[in-house]
Amino acid sequence: MSTIEHWIGGEFTAGASTRRGPVFNPATGEQQHEVVLGSAADVDHAVATAKAAFEEWSQASLSKRTKVLFNFRELVNGRVKELAELISDEHGKVLSDAAGEVQRGLEVIEFACGIPQLLKGDYSDQASTGVDVFSFREPLGVCAGITPFNFPAMVPMWMYPVAIACGNTFLLKPSERDPSASNYVAQLWRAAGLPDGVFTVVHGDKEVVDAILRHPDIAAVSFVGSTPIARYIHERAGATGKRVQALGGAKNHAIVLPDADLDFAAQHLTAAAFGSAGERCMAISAAVAVGGAGDALMDLVSRKAAEVVVGPGRDPRSEMGPVVTAAAKERIESLIGTGEQQGAKLLVDGRGLRVAGHENGFFVGPTVIDQVQPTMDVYTEEIFGPVLSVVRADDVDTAIDLINSNPYGNGTAIFTSSGEAARRFQRGVQVGMIGINVPIPVPMAYYSFGGWKDSLFGDRHIHGPEGVSFYTRGKVVTSRWPHVSHASGASLHFPTAS
């Protein structure tokens, strides 16, 4: 069993802590690695290295930074298969889905390759007589990222390509459940020509996170994970004067109107609810069947859910892999039971699924629960597993009200053939990312990603233009080069004439 170590200053190190955590293969249920769980001393060491590297990297020319970014893009693009295998072995998702995750991360790297264009400032000639005004943006310093288990490559890639392209150095604290992809990427950065210390990985749990939040030399924190931790990060990092963006959990609803193509909607609902075993922050976990659509839709969804091929992520026949840990499996199965006890109707039950040859894997089958009421636990909890809860609503306005009453506001979708209903929906829902006949409306890298309400704390979404803004701060210069004969006439008052 190998030990997964920190990456600090261009080398692997076990650091100061003796604590270790297990890394499982969810498809077999076996522990395959241990990961070092760092301490405050490890964070101090990493930040000191990153701070020293900032001196040089923040002064590197735009063309030098761009060259490194392009090299990195090429290296990641050439290693999609290797990265996908690492992800699948520790997270459990199927290889094609893991490769898709790397692809979405690559798109952010490609966006960051255009950093010279993105950092261009404004210039106002002759703002006053003989006076010009211009603006530009500078990096912040050492930035930190704290990321969840469910996208071990893509979510960190929402952060560090943009932060580093902007001239910052970056300390990543990945999820301790699937830490290997981050170490792999660290070596690709080095091969791309990134100076040592610009990209650092410190593994660990709450101890490392708290040390990051306290550290006076960390300027900004980006977090993605569950809502209670996002709220905590936002409060703690804000209290120590850091810039912070903290993306939280989700309960994404898809409304299906009676005028929708029901077969199309059922296919997409099935994929969006059960892809990656429902462990996506943009998974559809609640369907709202409006009016007469309900019964026919439930027949179609139940049939398609039962057909999903569940198996180990490495098997190309598998459409859905296991969930991440034994504890996650237990929690999901217990919530399904609670749904039944509270009166919902279990149409497809994924509990107790056994995959031949992988009897100890953390598998839960696709589950469809109909007649869910908004007070039931399966509706109020973020289950984060392959469970689709279905609520019935009389009309589109009731469905929109239901979405707006939910504390989360990450993503939502509508299936309809009515442009009028779609427009009412897009204007009426209090949600950050909206799909119209698109079930998982993840914006492209050149837009920014982020939810509303309890799905995001902080005022800037992640990557895209808002990412560039998050990782830089503005300067505005008002400049005059007076001719000798004009060098008099200074006044104590604000100017009233130009």
Ligand code: NAD
């Ligand atoms: P999590 O909140 O348990 O962990 C996220 C990170 O926080 C990890 O690095 C973890 O080590 C750290 N952490 C955990 N507990 C902590 C504590 N008590 N104090 C300090 N740090 C702590 O989330 P997860 O289970 O890894 O990921 C799943 C969650 O992430 C879901 O809620 C999902 O919706 C959310 N998510 C949201 C988005 C989004 O864009 N909004 C994207 C992906 C995942």
